[in-house]
Amino acid sequence: MGVIPSSAKDIFNTLLLMMALFIGPILNDVVETGDALYTLKLFVDHFTTLRGIRDVIIAPLTEEVLYTAAIITTLSQSPYTSSDKILIMLPPLFFSLAHVHHGIELYMNRAAPVPTIVLSTAFQVLYTLLFGIFTDFVFLRQRNVWGCIVAHSFCNHMGVPSISVDTPRWKSWRYIYYCLLALGAYLFKELLYPLTQSEYTEA
Template sequence: MGLRFEGIIPAVLLPLLLTMVLFLGPLTQVAMDCPWTFIDGVRVALDPCFWMLCLSDMRWLRNQVVAPLTEELVFRACMLPMLVPCAGPFTAIFTCPLFFGVAHFHHVIELLRFRQGTLSGIFLSAVFQFSYTAVFGAYTAFIFIRTGHLIGPVLCHSFCNYMGFPAISSALDHPQRLAVLCSYLLGVLLFLIFLFPFTDPFYYGSPTPVCSLTSSPSSLCLS
């Protein structure tokens, strides 16, 4: 289930760093628009009052702690070890996120119940959210299978919940549009370059437990 101490430090750092590389564009945009300096951000991050305020916020706890932990525990740690021996790593990576995407349909029910938008708009929103969560689920499933750790997917999930979907439209209208768009492209390029090196099972204890469940390990399970 990915609950182990072997390779825990790389499991905490590398998948999160890889995800931050993918979000290089949004992070650059936030840095440009934020009135705070880097030192101000560090001071806030080290302030116990800030974290006490976060921990007292039920919405923050749901988005940054409870949802990432419970969803990754169910859809990655519990589901993937059952799918991999039957379907293999590749099929499991793209099958598991379908359940993860469907599990987010309760947002559509809320929109319909409170009539927040037109029926077509709600339907398009549901399709978009299903697609986005399915792609994200495939990414965290890939991380889980490659690293054999649950902590990496949980931290990546929490980070993505904080960042939200990249605001492409605001990037196109940004005063420094060229720099922002270049950072978006650079982030995607670096992500593709570092995807396999940063998730190399060698750093996490090879073979990883999930990969050892299949009788014929694929390239996903090899360093």
Template sequence: MEYKFIAIPDCLLSIGTCFVLSAIFISSLYVWNSHHDRDHSSTIKKRFLSVFIVMLISPAFVYFAINKETLEKRTLWHILGLRTDGLLQALLLPLFLTMVLFTGPIYMQRYNGSLKMYADPSYWTTNIRNLIWLRNHIVAPLAEEFTYRSCMLPILLQCFSPMTAVFVCPLFFGAGHFHHVIEKMKKGMKFKHAMMVSCFHCFYTTIFGIYSAYLLLRTGHFASAFIVHAFCNHMGFPEFHELVNYEKKQKILACTVFVVGFVLWCLFLNPLTEPTLFHHDLHL
């Protein structure tokens, strides 16, 4: 997909549009007058409604901010990555690639026995009725990827090179997580500690955002970013501290698996995201 670069004033408009979109997304979480924390069922339901409304209005920002010549070549839905051609590959290949990256954590789950729970039907039937699980694995990845990737990346591609846009886009996503400082302080955490935790959260969400934006850019599919986000939310940040409790041989083996997984991910990253596999015409 080719984007025509626009003048500096219009480029500032693109960045401003992304900033406004991010502000609207975060603000929508706090429009409700509630004394409950983020994990309370009433809070979760209200925030579900908020982010779905934001998802409905976000394409309008893209429509008005995107270069009209681009809209003449592609439909708005195609620009947003909502298309069917290459959909199966877009779901399976990025997920497999990300599982390779998480080979170490998956091995740790096998070692501690938690990997078996996925074969238990009750695990799925219980979680599908759990609002926190639905938020973390379905709604949050759906809303965040659509707003911060599908809507913002096409806008930024107008004034940045593809790889620069991939690095700029996640800055809005990472910075958006600083709102958790408020919630942490409400739970009694001191400001300094809350800021340190949020800075770390901002850092690794920005790193993930770069990866997610790259997948969307290469595959041209929103589905790729969504499925990978859901998987990463499930796995969480690798719990490296657990390795100290392993026996020496198991510790060496686990560390080796981590390294091998990362090396294989680096080797497979470009081949498994080759745009032609997804019937996408953007070549990097």
């Protein structure tokens, strides 16, 4: 009986951690639309399109079950790969390399110059590597893949935070936005351990 409330709390805390990290992009969406309810509607609508279902439901579910839960559970059975450091660092390598196919598709379709494709693919591999390290950390702390799935879904919806904004209605917003990006990084650092703490977390 107590497992369900605890798991729900872990999932909510992980989502809260993601929202703290993305506080800049979240508020930027509200500023750009000028309507918080409309921004929320766009978020909900993302779950009703075929592309949205793929990006925020199917991909997070399958990728976290495979690259986080399944691989970590398998590696933890071996004395050679059962240390937390290996379990946090090794599976994300598979996860990040699995995204190289995007670069191959761009090259096959001649969608961009080769240097651009290489840089884009390298960035995506690095980004997914870092995200994989984070979800592995969460999984090992909470012993629950659902928090990882929710975090993955949220990040897929938000995308990579923009480093530049253009809001003609509010000229000073870009400077506030940069401060919010820094605040988000700070909050993530400070809240990482408290919000991933669970009754299943080993001391």
